[in-house]
Amino acid sequence: DTGVSQNPRHKITKRGQNVTFRCDPISEHNRLYWYRQTLGQGPEFLTYFQNEAQLEKSRLLSDRFSAERPKGSFSTLEIQRTEQGDSAMYLCASSLGEGREAFFGQGTRLTVV
Amino acid sequence: GESVGLHLPTLSVQEGDNSIINCAYSNSASDYFIWYKQESGKGPQFIIDIRSNMDKRQGQRVTVLLNKTVKHLSLQIAATQPGDSAVYFCAENSYNQGGKLIFGQGTELSVKP
Numbered sequence: 001d002t003g004v005s006q007n008p009r010h011k012i013t014k015r016g017q018n019v020t021f022r023c024d025p026i027s028e029h030n031r032l033y034w035y036r037q038t039l040g041q042g043p044e045f046l047t048y049f050q051n052e053a054q055l056e057k058s059r060l061l062s063d064r065f066s067a068e069r070p071k072g073s074f075s076t077l078e079i080q081r082t083e084q085g086d087s088a089m090y091l092c093a094s095s096l097g098e099g100r101e102a103f104f105g106q107g108t109r110l111t112v113v
Numbered sequence: 114g115e116s117v118g119l120h121l122p123t124l125s126v127q128e129g130d131n132s133i134i135n136c137a138y139s140n141s142a143s144d145y146f147i148w149y150k151q152e153s154g155k156g157p158q159f160i161i162d163i164r165s166n167m168d169k170r171q172g173q174r175v176t177v178l179l180n181k182t183v184k185h186l187s188l189q190i191a192a193t194q195p196g197d198s199a200v201y202f203c204a205e206n207s208y209n210q211g212g213k214l215i216f217g218q219g220t221e222l223s224v225k226p
Contacts, residue, residue: 042202042216098212099145104156
């Protein structure tokens with residue numbers, strides 16, 4: 001499968017714990033995006049990378065959230081001290097560049113109990 | 114602020130009929146648009162895209178129409194099938210927003226056999 005891969009698919013964690021998600025983009029794609037989606041809503045932009053550089057972060061990305069793409073390939077999204085309001089689907093997408101088709105992974109569903 | 118939205122939250126059609134899903138956008142600088150299909154528990158799936166220098170683009174059973182005068186986008190699905198049942202999102206991209214996609218709320222399409 002050469003699409004965008006996200007792991008894990010599901011994560012249940014207790015409030016206050018830290019969680020980390022991984023995204024492997026399509027191999028030749030230099031752009032990588034993170035989105036968050038709650039039930040009944042469209043995906044909300046969190047942050048994106050051009051190669052290893054993080055170019056923009058949404059105001060939704062509080063200081064408990066951090067994303068990295070150290071070698072310009074896979075990316076990780078970490079949430080520290082999780083809260084119940086963090087429960088959502090976290091989606092990763094990649095594209096060949098600005099204004100190009102963005103392809104999404106299947107997402108990681110986070111449930112904070 | 115700038116936003117992308119959909120006129121109808123739900124649409125129910127008979128199998129074999131044509132479906133039309135509408136989307137309004139407000140950012141006049143948007144120059145690239147994508148339609149996504151999202152099935153329950155899955156990530157958004159790319160359907161078709163269109164750039165602002167075009168007003169129509171056709172794919173397999175799908176057509177996207179862009180009316181820049183009234184900032185309106187539509188997705189037409191011909192001979193709708195039960196497998197088309199999903200939530201459909203339009204997303205906009207503009208160079209003055211760094212290339213990130215902004216999503217609307219979505220329209221749920223239900224196909225009755």
